[in-house]
Amino acid sequence: MDDVIIIGGSFAGLAGALQLGRARRKVTVLDTGLPRNRFAGHSHGMLGHDHKPPLDILAEARRQLARYPTIKLVDARADSISGAIDDFSVSTSGGEGLRARRLILSYGIVDQMPDVPGFAEGWGTSIVPCPYCDGFEVAGQHWGLVWSGPQSHNQARLFHDWTDRLTLFADGHDIPSDIRADLASRNIPVVDGRIGAIVHPGGHSAIVTIEPGSDVAVDILFAHPRTKPSASLHDALGLATVNTPTGIALKVDERRETSLPGIYAAGDLANPGMPSVTTATWQGATAGIFAQQSMVA
The missing domain is CATH 3.50.50.60 (FAD/NAD(P)-binding domain)
Structure with a gap:
């Protein structure tokens, strides 16, 4: 059993994995490889990575995570979640069944393009x-x-x-x-x-x-088109949400914990303010830290 399964391996998910890996917690990150900002040529405003292509930043982050033996990166989609705190089960698109004590949801949102040519x-x-x-x-x-x-x-x-x-x-x-x-x-x-x-x-x-x-x-x-979560796992879990001007976001407390104990959320999926790689990164790190602290006896 993992300590934490992170669903979504972009900026928030990898930041959470880094904190957990440094605490020597066993982590599996599930990722589809489709970050929201993949259409952008450069990412700006992130300290130390200003004006770099976002996919290059993520690739370097994955290379850095390879030095932590307790972190496993898996190219797969999470299809379903069940269970409760200390015993969650996740089924993947590859047919694999995983279990963990905690979950971090960081699968982000997708922009819904209006039906306007161009x-x-x-x-x-x-x-x-x-x-x-x-x-x-x-x-x-x-x-x-x-x-x-x-x-x-x-x-x-x-x-x-x-x-x-x-x-x-x-x-x-x-x-x-x-x-x-x-x-x-x-x-x-x-x-x-x-x-x-x-x-x-x-x-x-x-x-x-x-x-x-x-x-x-x-x-x-x-422009600010409507957005929607890139997966519906939170609906199946019945997690509380909040309305934003362009869509919904998961409701979290100051520890990034959702309405269901043991499940944390970070990044655009749980950010009712202005999304950015900087906020996604600190939210992911915060979720990882508090998930780790919640498991300390």
């Missing part, structure tokens, strides 16, 4: 969600922001630290008059009408086509 093709290059991840490289240029709800108003104000040239695309949404007035006072134009397509001339730039046919060019486009 959106999915530009995701991670000319269409991005996070100014902290990509803003510096395009600072001072003409940004676009697709309205996705009241949180977009806060984002428009936040973007001023990077650029004073921002166009907001209503995309068919009814933006309240008081917000429109505030945007106008900040010299942020609002383009009404639904987005019909997005063309990518090259680099970070995008041309947004507004139905029935006008075009607006921007140097980069920020």
Whole structure:
């Protein structure tokens, strides 16, 4: 029996495994190899790894984990979970049955691309969600922001630290008059009408086509599509969740423990704030530390 099974081997999962391996706890990490930020050319804002491809960072992390004999990395999907604290069972896509005293869920989320031609093709290059991840490289240029709800108003104000040239695309949404007035006072134009397509001339730039046919060019486009967990194991377990502006996240306490004792969660799956590799890493490390401490007699 393992001490901990970690489901999801991206930044959060590997950070948790590192802490547990250094405590000489027996850990198995199950991973499908599909991290959310695999579409990004570079990852930014992570101390010591700024401006490196995210897949390169993960590959180096796996190489470093190889020095810990109690950590096992397995390329497999977890299909089901059963049991309770001190005796969890996990079935994998390869037909293997595993058991552990604790679980860490870090299988992340997936972005649900809207049915707009060109959106999915530009995701991670000319269409991005996070100014902290990509803003510096395009600072001072003409940004676009697709309205996705009241949180977009806060984002428009936040973007001023990077650029004073921002166009907001209503995309068919009814933006309240008081917000429109505030945007106008900040010299942020609002383009009404639904987005019909997005063309990518090259680099970070995008041309947004507004139905029935006008075009607006921007140097980069920020958008926040709906997200969903990349697996449904938490539903089968009945774990408590919280609503976020773009989807749901698992509810955890200050130790990263979920509503079911012995199960911890970290990374985008359990982050109702602004996801990033930095927050995923510290959350994973925190989950690993508290999972280890919970097993000390």
